[in-house]
Amino acid sequence: MKNTIHIPTISTTKFTVAVDQINNNRALLPIVLYEKMENIAIDLVIKNQDLNIPNPSLTKLNILKNAYLNDVLKVKSRIKKYNAKELLLSIEVYKELKKDKDIICNAQFRFDLNKNAISFAS
Numbered sequence: 001m002k003n004t005i006h007i008p009t010i011s012t013t014k015f016t017v018a019v020d021q022i023n024n025n026r027a028l029l030p031i032v033l034y035e036k037m038e039n040i041a042i043d044l045v046i047k048n049q050d051l052n053i054p055n056p057s058l059t060k061l062n063i064l065k066n067a068y069l070n071d072v073l074k075v076k077s078r079i080k081k082y083n084a085k086e087l088l089l090s091i092e093v094y095k096e097l098k099k100d101k102d103i104i105c106n107a108q109f110r111f112d113l114n115k116n117a118i119s120f121a122s
Helices: 030-045
Strands: 010-016 057-063 072-082 086-096 101-112
Touching: 010 030, 030 057, 030 072, 030 086, 030 101, 072 101
Parallel strands: none
Antiparallel strands: 010 072, 057 101, 072 086, 086 101
C-alpha cells in the first residue's frame, strides 16, 4: 500500500465548452464549471492513490465572467498549503488570450488528511 501522496505542484488541463453545457444565452452553466474544477481536484489528489482521503470541501469560489459555447478553457491547479492535517488546492479557470489570460473563475478546495494514512516524503 502506498503511504505517500504524489501531487504535481502545478497542473494544467483544458476543455472546450460544449452544447450540452450551456444555457439559453450560450453561457457555460455554473454547475458544469464547478464540477469540472472539483473533478480536477479529485483526480489530482485521490485518483491513483491507495489512501483514505475524503472528497474535497469548497472553501472559496469566485465566478468572475461567463464562458460561452466553443470557448477553450484552461484549468490550472496549484498547491497552496500542504501539511499533515490538510491540503489546500487553488484552481483557476481562464481563457488564454494572445499575451494575457482572461480569468473566468477561481476556487479553493480543502482536503482533510488523515494523519495515519499519510507519511510525507522528505
